[in-house]
Amino acid sequence: xxxxxxxxxxxxxxxxxxxxxxxxxxxxxxxxxxxxxxxxxxxxxxxxxxxxxxxxxxxxxxxxxxxxxxxxxxxxxxxxxxxxxxxxxxxxxxxxxxxxxxxxxxxxxxxxxxxxxxxxxxxxx
Numbered sequence: 864x865x866x867x868x869x870x871x872x873x874x875x876x877x878x879x880x881x882x883x884x885x886x887x888x889x890x891x892x893x894x895x896x897x898x899x900x901x902x903x904x905x906x907x908x909x910x911x912x913x914x915x916x917x918x919x920x921x922x923x924x925x926x927x928x929x930x931x932x933x934x935x936x937x938x939x940x941x942x943x944x945x946x947x948x949x950x951x952x953x954x955x956x957x958x959x960x961x962x963x964x965x966x967x968x969x970x971x972x973x974x975x976x977x978x979x980x981x982x983x984x985x986x987x988x
Contacts, residue, residue, distance in 0.1 A: 872982030883944040885959030893937040901955035956981040
């Protein structure tokens with residue numbers, strides 16, 4: 864069973880950058896697909912990015928393509944989300960999630976069985 868802890872959120876001006884980290888416990892991290900989701904006030908949780916267990920396939924929602932990059936370090940049990948050219952509409956609580964094999968859906972929240980507590984990202988205009 865994985866426990867996930869996010870860090871790296873904060874307040875940044877539009878156009879700035881942040882890097883989120885998600886540290887996972889357990890010895891099976893390298894077998895999990897990992898994802899980042901976000902939820903803004905009054906909105907549903909939405910998919911942001913995900914990465915397969917080897918780190919050689921990544922997936923993004925259209926609104927962050929070219930600005931965000933997901934990566935992982937299996938030796939450190941950590942997944943990252945580098946966020947550049949941040950916009951006010953990126954403001955949300957960002958959640959890290961883990962999906963055990965078989966990997967049914969890299970973009971759907973229902974496919975992920977483990978979640979972190981979330982980290983707030985606020986982008987000011």
